Amino acid sequence: MxxxxxxxxxxxxxxxxxxxxxxxxxxxxxxxxxxxxxxxxxxxxxxxxxxxxxANKDELLDGMIDVIVGQIDPPERDTTWKDAIRRRILSAREVLRRHPWAPLAIESRTMATPAVLAYLDSVVGTLRAGGFSANLAHHVMHTMGSRVLGFSQELFDDSRRAGRSGPTSPEPAAALPPEFAARFPHLAEIATAASHDDETVVGQGCDDQFEFEFALDLLLDGIERLHEQGWTAPRRPR
Missing domain, CATH: 1.10.10.60 (Homeodomain-like)
Incomplete structure (x- = not known):
C-alpha cells in the first residue's frame, strides 16, 4: 500500500x-x-x-465538472427520442449520485463548462432528430431545467442557498461568436427560436414568464391526467 x-x-x-x-x-x-x-x-x-x-480554483472546478459530465452515458441509437433522453438523464443522475457535491458545483458556475454545453447540445440534437421544432426544443430545455443534468433544485433543500444561479443559457444566436455556433450548433439554433425578454432570470434572450407558465401547464396537465386515471405510486418491495 x-x-x-x-x-x-x-x-x-x-x-x-x-x-x-x-x-x-x-x-x-x-x-x-x-x-x-x-x-x-x-x-x-x-x-x-x-x-x-x-490557473486557479475556478478553473479547477470547471475541469472537475467536465470530468463528471464525461461519465454520462453517450446517446443510444436505434431508439425513440423519449427513451434516449430518459436513459441519458437517468445516467446523469447515477453519475451525480456517485459525486454528491457535483450539483452544487454546477449551480455555482456563472457559465456552463464546455462538457456541459456539449451534453446539452447533444440532448437538443436528440430532440431535433426526433422531429421537434427548434422552438419546441427551446421550451422543452427550459422546462426540464437542471433535471436534464440529473438533479433538481429542491424547494425545501436547505443545502442550496438562496440566490445561487446555475450555468447561464446561451445568448441569442446573433450575439454568439461563430466558433460557438460551429461547436454547439443545436444550442445556437434554439437560442433564437422563441420570444425574447431582456429582463429575465431564465437566461438572456428568453421570456421568463412564458417559460414559467409553459412548464407549469405541462406539469398540471400531467397531474390532471394521473388524477383522472386514479394513479397511485407502485409500492417498492422492502
Whole structure:
C-alpha cells in the first residue's frame, strides 16, 4: 500500500491527474474542504506545481465538472427520442449520485463548462432528430431545467442557498461568436427560436414568464391526467 502511494506520488503531474485527484478528494471529504493546498498534499507536490496546469480554483472546478459530465452515458441509437433522453438523464443522475457535491458545483458556475454545453447540445440534437421544432426544443430545455443534468433544485433543500444561479443559457444566436455556433450548433439554433425578454432570470434572450407558465401547464396537465386515471405510486418491495 505504501509502495503504491509512493508510485502515485512519482507519477508525472498532468491536468488530467490533477482533476481526477480533485474529484476523488471532493468525493471523500466534500467540495467545501477542497483547496489547492489540500489537493497538492494528496498529490505529493507543492501547491505552486498545480498552477502550471490549472490557473486557479475556478478553473479547477470547471475541469472537475467536465470530468463528471464525461461519465454520462453517450446517446443510444436505434431508439425513440423519449427513451434516449430518459436513459441519458437517468445516467446523469447515477453519475451525480456517485459525486454528491457535483450539483452544487454546477449551480455555482456563472457559465456552463464546455462538457456541459456539449451534453446539452447533444440532448437538443436528440430532440431535433426526433422531429421537434427548434422552438419546441427551446421550451422543452427550459422546462426540464437542471433535471436534464440529473438533479433538481429542491424547494425545501436547505443545502442550496438562496440566490445561487446555475450555468447561464446561451445568448441569442446573433450575439454568439461563430466558433460557438460551429461547436454547439443545436444550442445556437434554439437560442433564437422563441420570444425574447431582456429582463429575465431564465437566461438572456428568453421570456421568463412564458417559460414559467409553459412548464407549469405541462406539469398540471400531467397531474390532471394521473388524477383522472386514479394513479397511485407502485409500492417498492422492502
Amino acid at each position: 505504501v509502495e503504491q502511494a509512493e508510485t502515485l506520488r512519482r507519477t508525472p503531474l498532468s491536468r488530467e491527474r490533477i482533476l481526477r485527484a480533485a474529484v476523488a478528494l471532493a468525493d471523500e471529504t466534500g467540495i467545501e474542504s477542497l483547496s489547492m493546498r489540500n489537493l497538492a498534499h494528496d498529490l505529493g507536490v507543492v501547491p505552486m506545481a498545480l498552477y502550471k496546469h490549472v
